[in-house]
Amino acid sequence: MAGLYKSEYKNPVVNWIDTRLPIFTMMGREYGTFPTPKNFNYFWNFGALAMITLAIMLATGIFLAMNYQPNTQMAFDSVERIMRDVNYGWLMRYVHMNGASMFFAVVYIHIFRGLYYGSYKYPRELLWMIGVVLLLLMMATAFMGYVLPWGQMSYWAATVITNLFSALPWVGHAVVTWLWGGFSVENPTLNRFYSLHYLLPFLIVGVAFLHVWALHITGSNNPLGIEPKGPQDTLPFHPYYTIKDSVGLCVYLIVFAILVFFAPNYLGHPDNYIPANPLATPAEIVPEWYFLPYYAILRSVPNKLGGVTLMFGSLLVLFVLPWLDTSPVRSCRFRPIYRQVIWLLVVAVIVLGFVGSHRPEGIWVVLGRVCTAYYFLHFLVILPVLGKLEKPLPLPESISRPVLPGGGGPIPSAATAKPMEKP
Amino acid sequence: MAEVAAAQTVAQHGQPPIVSKRDFLKLLTGSGAIIGTGALVWPFIDYMNPSKDVLALSSVEVDLTPIPAGQGITVSWRGKPVFVRHRTPEEVKKSQDTRVSDLLDPAPDSARVKPGHAPWVVVIGICTHLGCIPLGNKPTDPRGDYGGWFCPCHGSQYDTAGRVRRGPAPANLELPTYAFESDTKVKIG
Known part of the structure; x- marks a missing residue:
């Protein structure tokens, strides 16, 4: 019985499962008691918001795929059918469409947070680099998703962006032909973009898991940019940050809802409601x-x-x-x-x-x-x-010291070494 | 915290309160969360229901004039076969004289047709056993011992009113929603 885990859960069913697969212990450790710096500001909401937006995009996207046809003859009409005939199809599409904008807004603020508070520095370099990979994956996914409705902007976006690769010396044109699966953006291009647009979000989920894993190894950065010196500098993730994230989430969803229900096409281009025409480029692209x-x-x-x-x-x-x-x-x-x-x-x-x-x-x-x-x-x-x-400027000795009288208790002597010392 | 509040109330009033403020808040939050989740989930569920263009195709009109007595035709309605059978006067009489108590799924002949249109039987042509399409519209088809329809899959037999007479089918052939628009035209759906 060496492999069995000694679970501390009282509930017999939870205990039975946890003994064999310590998922409750893991969740409790990573999202319950996980020690988190106590001085987060609202900039630290945006990672959680990005996760939730990813979930929203996956849910609406999978449902949209039930009625979308990845064929140049049918794609545009199938999107219009989703808008007009399918129950709540307009809602699914508007949430998905504006969700992309909301996702980028959240991620750009998340990146700015990292830049401003130096979250990319030792020991979080890999965490940051995984984040850049996530950004690149998101961009590829957003671009290919934009092509799917097969409007004028979709078609010409596909043409222009794939043609970027023709700038490669020697192999440029061969690469572009390979990307298209033909000699122009056509049905094979749309088919593969659809296939990849469905695949990449799941890759994003996987890489986001690595991002969170790396985060839970190094621990979160915080507005002071100094490491917590002990328990007096941290709070358990739940309920303190689950609640703080929930407050941010409410505000975020209000903004999201205003965009979806009152200005769903504000961020889009009217030209994309014209079916793709390979013989004429729109004047404003x-x-x-x-x-x-x-x-x-x-x-x-x-x-x-x-x-x-x-x-x-x-x-x-x-x-x-x-x-x-x-x-x-x-x-x-x-x-x-x-x-x-x-x-x-x-x-x-x-x-x-x-x-x-x-x-x-x-x-x-x-x-x-x-x-x-x-x-x-x-x-x-x-x-x-x-x-x-x-x-x-001089760094504070600990997270607690500048705010609490007496600095929230004595600092353990081992941790009083100079803050921010690089090993 | 609930315990502290409860203890204070006990001290003030001498008996424990039935509902504390904390219980009320939990209930309010919980029901808010459930209603909110339901409101979020419903569009996803309804999204998978038939869409408007599918519903728009859900009625067909059938001209009855080309169907001779003793024969039936099959029309497609919502992707299902519907039998429209023109019964001979003998078939009608035989069906009306059948004792309801002899039936596996009792229903009088009058409940299987529209009033004043006794020769016309309109049923969904799907065997109520396991979904096969029974034979019997053409006079040359096997019609079973009761002259109606015979299911080739497991041998269920139906009479000319589409009532099951011999198993394993558990129920009569289903009736679609339909109405006579004139004596020679019927609208299904």
């Missing part, structure tokens, strides 16, 4: 809002390969971010210069978003180039140099 900054970077370089390289580079640079930032201090609260510089990055990305939504003419070209330059300057120059030059 722009991606969904969450891709606009990348689109602007792509267009800011008057060279095909250069633009594509910079666009992918803007994402890949995030992988090496933990090593580009040389400052040992995590949280922006204690980095007086970086705290201001990071807002320049935010402004640059937002301006790139506006640039992406306008035709590349006049001032928009200049703005696009300046902001693209700043984006890379920020990651490749400012971060490495600033870490050496900046004099950080």
